[in-house]
Amino acid sequence: MNATEVNVFNAVLKSMRDSLISLDKDWRYVFVNDKAVRMMGKSREELIGKTFWELFPDTIGTVIESEIRRSMAAREKTSFEAYYKPYDLWLSINVFPYEDELLVYFTNITRFKRAEESLHSLLKEVSDYKHALDESSIVAITDATGIITHANDNFCKISKYTREELVGKDHRLINSGYHGKEFFHELWYTISNGHVWRGELKNRARDGSAYWVDTTIVPFLDEAGKPYQYVAIRSDITRRKQAEGELLELNRDLERRVKDRTEELEAFSYSISHDLRAPLRAINSYAKIIEEDYSNTFDNEGNRLLGIVQENARKMGTLIDDLLAFSRLGGKELRKSEVDMMALTEQVCSELVKTVVKKPAIEIRHMLPVKADKTLMGQVLVNLISNAIKYSGKKENPQIVINSERSNHYIIYSVEDNGTGFNMEYASKLFGVFQRLHSEMEFEGTGVGLAIVKRIVYKHGGSVWAESEEGNGAKFYFSLPE
Amino acid sequence: MNQELEILLIEDNPHDAELVIRALKKNHVVNHIVHLTDGVIALDFLFGRGKYEGRKTNIKPRLILLDLKMPKMNGLEVLQAIKDNDLTKQIPVVVLTSSKENPDIEQSYLLGANSFIVKPVDYDSFRQVITDLGMYWLVVNHPPH
Known part of the structure; x- marks a missing residue:
């Protein structure tokens, strides 16, 4: 090696990014480059002459010790990677036996190691995701x-x-x-x-x-x-689809059945209205003809009996009409609009009062407007108010109070009278079809009116109930969703 | 009255028919009524067929009262036959039924019915409706020549 070569060599040693040390056969430092000095944080003077093991006792028992010793003994070069805990560094170590000495290069590969580790964990995560996806x-x-x-x-x-x-x-x-x-x-x-x-x-x-x-x-x-x-x-989702299909089929079946039943009901209504009305017309009419043409040849009893025939034919006519009105409700679509219940109640009351001789005192307090089928609401009011008029008709001062109030997303309407009332024991029968709590002798009626009220209110999503004390009037309520 | 036939009543129920005739005659609105009890016979009459072979079919009723519910041939079929035939299609036809629930109302008008009447159950009302009907179609209304 000539002088120039030695200079170049020294320059390389000084400037290289790897640490380089040279150890003699007794493990003493012979040479340390600048990078190694900086890495070890000691001066060159402190290092030279000391043994490797004195300065790096923590390498004893690690792969560093075993590999270096093996290389020294066998005079074989070796390369390995090792983690050096005191510096928290990953090192790539290359060992070369050179004459009597041992050259050791340390390269700091911590950054690569860390990158590799995170790449590994990333890859593992990806493979875990894939596994999870494949499983599911x-x-x-x-x-x-x-x-x-x-x-x-x-x-x-x-x-x-x-x-x-x-x-x-x-x-x-x-x-x-x-x-x-x-x-x-x-x-x-x-x-x-x-x-x-x-x-x-x-x-x-x-x-x-x-x-x-x-x-x-x-x-x-x-x-x-x-x-x-x-x-x-x-x-x-095959099973879900099958279930959906079955549900759809079930719904269709149900719709079909409802349609069938509605048609049956319509046919039944038609049959009742047509077939029962024709003979009734004959009874009515012939009784009337008898009355007109022969009443003067009948005695009183004969005329009374004829009157009974006519009266019952008339009742049967009412019954058929009521029943029809009730059954028609079943298939009827609601036509909802904002209903001015105050105006509707006033209108219904004035119509109903015309038909009675003994006019009750009707007080309409506060009827809140509601979204409902106006025609049907009219029917509800007619039925409830006409009942109130009927059942208070025998009192000396018949009084009716009509009112409403808000409660929990519902509007509760009430019609109260001071009439005969009913026994609360039978309250559950009030709203049934053809259920009556009074005899025909006391109060005339078919027992369909309240059933119609119930059906209409239920169709609107509301409910009906009543309170009474026998002899002290009754109060009927119906609620409608606000 | 220059025609001897004013109303043809096609009605199978004898009592309803009697009541109609009674109501029409009582107020002297109508005097010449022919009552036939089913659709087949009625069409034979109108078209001069069957047992009415040879009847002068140019003598036409001024009004036909037709019940819908009849055996053999129902009212709608009779109505269609009447309105399909040039000989009879100008004759006003009033359809009678017992109920306004009747799904045939639409169909009746489509087939050319001139009026659709629900027979009231109450006799006073019934008599009034029939009298008004006769008055309107035979006195008030002006038929084509």
Whole structure:
């Protein structure tokens, strides 16, 4: 080595980024470059002449000690990576036996090690995610043209194809023909433009059986934003679809049955109104003809009996009308609008009062407006108020109070009279069809009025009830949702 | 009255028919009424067929009262036959039924019924309706020539 070479060599040693030391056969420092001095945090003078083990006692018992000793003894070069705890460093160590000495290079590879570690944990995480996805879902990956490049076990299981049969094909293999061209066109348009597509697909397995999958297709985009592959994640919803289908069928069946029943009811109503009315008209009319043409030849008893026939025919007519009105309500659609209950009540009252001789004192306090079917509300008010008029008619000062109040998202309307009232023991029978709490002798009626009230109020989502003390009037309530 | 036939009543219920005739005659609105009890016979009468073979079909009723519910041929079929035939289609037809619930109201008008009347159960009202009906179609209304 000439002088120039020695200078170059020294310059290299000084400037190199690796630490370099040279040890004699007694492990004493012979040479230490600048980087090694800085790394060890001691002056060159402190180092030279000391043994490696004195200065780095923490290496004893580690791979560093065993490798260096092995290299020294065997006169063989060695390279290894080691973690040196006191400096919290990862080192790449290269050992070269050179004449009697041992040259040791230390390269700080901590940053690479750390990067490697985080890459490892990242990769592990990714593989865990993939594992979780494979466990939970049906997964397929296709290339940009839709050719299957990966199919997981679940995909093979549900499609009944082997992985080899799937890979290299496109999804037409499992197309059930259920969805139209438009459907797939939309799907492709979405994903090829880089958007996620979600939907429910009916596919066909190898054996021809159909299965439903809830599908999410995620395009993986390259730096230019173009999809380079698509990942399809699916879950089996065949059973849900079947259940949906059954439910749909059940609903249809129910609708059919309701329709059938409604038609039956309409036919029944028609039959009642037509077939019962015709003979009734004959009874009415012929009785009337007898009355007109022969009443003067009848004695009093004969005329009384004829009167009974006429009276009962008239009642039967009312009964048929009421029953019809009741059964018609069943199929009737509600036509809801904002109803001015105050005005409606006033109108109903003035109409009803006209028909009675003994006018009651009616007080309409405060009737809140409500969204309801106006015609039907009119019917409810007519029935309740006419009842109040009827049952208070035998009192000396018949009084009726009509009022309403808000309560818990409902409006509660009430019609109160000071009439005969009823025994609360029978309150449950009040709103039943043809249920009456008074005899025909006491108060005339068919027992349909309150049943109609109940049906109308129920159709509006409200309820009906009543309070009374026998002999001391009754108060009827109905509530409607606000 | 230059025509001897004013009303043709097609009604199978004898009591309803009697009440109609009684009501019409009582107020002397109508005197010439032919009552037939089913649709087949009524069409034979109008078109001069069957047992009415040879009847002068140019003598037409000025009004037909037609019940809907009849055996053999129902009122709607009779109505269609009347309105489909040039000989009879100008004759006003009033359809009678017992109920306004009747789903045939629409159909009756579509087939060319001139009026649709619900027979009241109460006799006073019934008599009034029938009298008004006769008055309107035979006295007030002006038929084509």
